[in-house]
Amino acid sequence: MPPQPTRQANIEQLHELAEEMDRPAPSMARAFLLPFCIGAAFALTVFIVVVLEARL
Numbered sequence: 427m428p429p430q431p432t433r434q435a436n437i438e439q440l441h442e443l444a445e446e447m448d449r450p451a452p453s454m455a456r457a458f459l460l461p462f463c464i465g466a467a468f469a470l471t472v473f474i475v476v477v478l479e480a481r482l
Contacts, residue, residue, distance in 0.1 A: 452460075
């Protein structure tokens with residue numbers, strides 16, 4: 427049976443949650459552009475791998 431969390435552990439978790447909630451949310455532009463940037467990085471990586479494979 428797992429040990430019950432102590433009161434101190436619960437307080438620490440609440441402090442961590444409060445710190446996380448204090449961080450500002452990402453801007454609308456960043457939230458919108460992030461998937462496109464990830465896709466572009468993936469496409470560039472695939473392109474480089476294909477070019478390197480073709481040369482070998």
